Amino acid sequence: MNQRPGNQLFDAYFTARDMRDVFCDQGRVQAMLDFEAALARAQARVGLIPSSAVAPIEAACSAGLYDFAALGEAIATAGNSAIPLVKALGKQIAAQNAEAERYVHLGATSQDVMDSGLVLQLRRALELIENDLAQLGQILATQAERYVATPLAGRTWLQHATPVTLGMKIAGWLGAVTRSRQRLAELKPRLLVLQFGGASGTLAALGEQAMPIAQALAEELQLTLPEQPWHTQRDRVVEFGAVLGLIAGSLGKLGRDVSLLMQTEAAEVFEPSAPGKGGSSTMPHKRNPVGAAVLIGAATRVPGLLSTLFSAMPQEHERSLGLWHAEWETLPEICCLVSGSLQQALLIAQGLEVDAGRMAHNLDLTQGLVLAEAVSIVLAQRVGRDTAHHLLERCCKRAVAEQRHLRAVLGDEPQVTAELSAAELDHLLDPAHYLGQAQTWVERAVAEHSALTA
Numbered sequence: 001m002n003q004r005p006g007n008q009l010f011d012a013y014f015t016a017r018d019m020r021d022v023f024c025d026q027g028r029v030q031a032m033l034d035f036e037a038a039l040a041r042a043q044a045r046v047g048l049i050p051s052s053a054v055a056p057i058e059a060a061c062s063a064g065l066y067d068f069a070a071l072g073e074a075i076a077t078a079g080n081s082a083i084p085l086v087k088a089l090g091k092q093i094a095a096q097n098a099e100a101e102r103y104v105h106l107g108a109t110s111q112d113v114m115d116s117g118l119v120l121q122l123r124r125a126l127e128l129i130e131n132d133l134a135q136l137g138q139i140l141a142t143q144a145e146r147y148v149a150t151p152l153a154g155r156t157w158l159q160h161a162t163p164v165t166l167g168m169k170i171a172g173w174l175g176a177v178t179r180s181r182q183r184l185a186e187l188k189p190r191l192l193v194l195q196f197g198g199a200s201g202t203l204a205a206l207g208e209q210a211m212p213i214a215q216a217l218a219e220e221l222q223l224t225l226p227e228q229p230w231h232t233q234r235d236r237v238v239e240f241g242a243v244l245g246l247i248a249g250s251l252g253k254l255g256r257d258v259s260l261l262m263q264t265e266a267a268e269v270f271e272p273s274a275p276g277k278g279g280s281s282t283m284p285h286k287r288n289p290v291g292a293a294v295l296i297g298a299a300t301r302v303p304g305l306l307s308t309l310f311s312a313m314p315q316e317h318e319r320s321l322g323l324w325h326a327e328w329e330t331l332p333e334i335c336c337l338v339s340g341s342l343q344q345a346l347l348i349a350q351g352l353e354v355d356a357g358r359m360a361h362n363l364d365l366t367q368g369l370v371l372a373e374a375v376s377i378v379l380a381q382r383v384g385r386d387t388a389h390h391l392l393e394r395c396c397k398r399a400v401a402e403q404r405h406l407r408a409v410l411g412d413e414p415q416v417t418a419e420l421s422a423a424e425l426d427h428l429l430d431p432a433h434y435l436g437q438a439q440t441w442v443e444r445a446v447a448e449h450s451a452l453t454a
Helices: 017-023 025-045 051-060 068-078 082-094 110-146 166-191 204-221 235-262 290-311 323-327 330-350 356-363 369-383 385-402 406-411 422-428 438-453
Strands: 151-156 159-165
Touching: 017 025, 017 110, 017 330, 025 051, 025 068, 025 082, 025 110, 025 204, 051 082, 068 082, 082 110, 110 166, 110 235, 110 330, 110 438, 151 356, 159 166, 159 356, 159 369, 159 438, 166 235, 166 438, 235 290, 235 330, 290 323, 290 330, 323 330, 369 385, 369 406, 369 422, 385 406, 406 422
Parallel strands: none
Antiparallel strands: 151 159
């Protein structure tokens, strides 16, 4: 059956296709059917149902057999997606084997089907995100090393500060990616667990066979059997959402930096160009940061979605009314937004266009003022901190007022030339000689990435 038509105009821009496949109607239904097929196999393994019932049940557990539009209409009455799906599954099986239909969904509840199905989807989503993060990390590591010694103006409060390097800035992006990869690895054992508790979480309907069936079901789905069902304990899925929120925010930082560096007034770093990319409907000259816009957009949207997950945590007793429902589209949407952000980040990072000449030009826009600290630090060791600071402050003001380069003003200042030679001043006012530990930060970020990847 075909899926119900959806909003497709923005999907290619904001969502990776593979992730949308995970959370489309087909993906949702198939994950729930995978649970039902695994449940039948597990119950046959422990002798609760005849082994002859497994094949007919498995044969009916194919999403392509079901009418998603009809299921959607039925959900509006049933209150969740599992109830009409299990009914449709039973009819599908009964049409081929009436005996096998008796053993469908035995001892399970709707939330078992939906939550375990969700975990199966999240396992695939997690794999996609981890792969993209690993690839992004490798690209950023390569770019950080490539530009480890390329100076550009550091900017604090959106104003020129002291010089940094492009490699150091990229290493900052890399460090955030590495930490996100570490967080995902740490949460995976808590997230990839079975949900199986029956009506109220006790599995009473399965009697003494409950635990053997639960263990067999976990094995069939290649999930861990948790210490207890988690129908209304939602920290597992919220933790995953929270880490995705951190990823979205970190990618948003990357996008914000690139977009600012692309501004006409800076023009230092650019997204890769492509025919028709970043243009304007009316201004032929425009080169808009369309990839960065996705990163910033996702970083803006995800926190609101994440707040829904947190708000839905205090669920009532053993089954929630409305709060669980609030999760259904929220977490998948977060996954989709992060996937789209990652796709754009990969394109940006791989094809980053750098204008080192423009960076050097911009460093000198303030005619040496960005290196006033370098001179002040050395001078302080010879005439004292306060004296050096006030002397440099006075020279900087004069350089601005007279529209002269700081080097020229310092060369005219007897208190300065008495302590610093012309060669020393030239050295101190060269951005390449005031980069501090920029190279070390790059090396450390790359090493941490490499250790995680090894």
